[in-house]
Amino acid sequence: MQPSTPSVSVVMPVYNGANALSTxxxxxxxxxxxxFEFIIVDDGSTDSTLKIIQEYIAHDERVRGFTIPHSGVATAANAGLSKVRARLIAxxxxxxxxxxxxxxQQVAYLHGHPEIGLVGTRVTFGGDRNTAGGYARYVDWTNTLLTxxxxxxxxFQEAPxxxxxxxxxxxxxERFGGYKTGNLPEDYELWLRWMSLGVKAAKLPQELVVWNDPPNRLSRIGEQCSVDNFYKMKSxxxxxxxxxxxxxxxKIYIIGxxxxxRQRALLLEQYGVVISGWIDVDPKKIGNVVHGKRVTGRETLEQENCFAVAYLAGHDANEQLEEFMQAKGFTLGTDYILAS
Incomplete structure (x- = not known):
């Protein structure tokens, strides 16, 4: 007798995750x-990960697990996706x-909002805010993005x-493909690709996941998650x-x-974007010509028929810029975009 088709397929790749896996x-x-069915992909672990998975398989028929040669998180996730039977994937x-x-909560939301293709939730930061303040601020930022x-x-600021x-x-x-492999953040690339193709995404206001911050988290140590690879991928x-x-x-001007x-912004030129100049608030930079483009002050935003792309370091700088832009009557998405 064939098992009934579940409503949700939960997909989880894991590599040497024995310490936290059971939780x-x-x-x-x-x-x-x-x-639901729970598809766990062991990415060639060398610890007791596979043994733990096998124990769960033996005790709960919803758990399906298998192992592949160690290939990285994107390949392991795709292996899991190839096994799903449900029409929703968590x-x-x-x-x-x-x-x-x-x-x-997520199933109910997607059933009630057929126009939405992907839904996340707010998350609780599971790390130490004193020692990982930057990561905690990033989590706080993602939690502001709901609609x-x-x-x-x-x-384009950061992964939402x-x-x-x-x-x-x-x-x-099935329509747009799964995770790309290589030196890129596979989750962020997936979302950018899907949204560029018209997929709408939303986020539930409840904090329904504890997002932990262990020292070996891939976004901390993985080459594919380096700052340079983030910008190369999203450009x-x-x-x-x-x-x-x-x-x-x-005209396109770069703020910063x-x-x-400059290095991050110049990547856009590889894709046909013509950069007319740089905008900065540092008087030592204003008036210089860099890469054949003049550095001017913020007055250019009012004097030129232009659109600004902001490459600034840190959320504080972006917040200060937004206060300035709003005071001048400029609108996000119409007059400028934040790219870092």
């Missing part, structure tokens, strides 16, 4: 929503913890979701957005004339 698995098995990571109502419009217009909080429709994988998507949303008669900002 993550137990949090899924304790969900109030019970009509992602989970072995470091984290899902609260009991997580799946129930499809906010997520869409701010998606905690990956293990997401649930999406299986048809998106073509940002360039595509600029081509489609900025009027041809508007420091070396790092």
């Amino acid at each position: 993550a698995v137990d949090s899924i098995l304790a969900q109030t929503f019970t009509d 992602r989970m990571d072995a470091d984290d913890y899902s609260l009991p109502e997580r799946l129930n 499809p419009d906010d997520i869409s217009i701010r998606r 979701f905690a990956h293990p909080s997401t649930m999406y429709r299986t048809e998106l994988i 073509p998507y940002l360039a595509d957005w600029l081509h489609n949303n900025v009027a041809p008669d508007k 004339a420091g070396k790092s900002s």
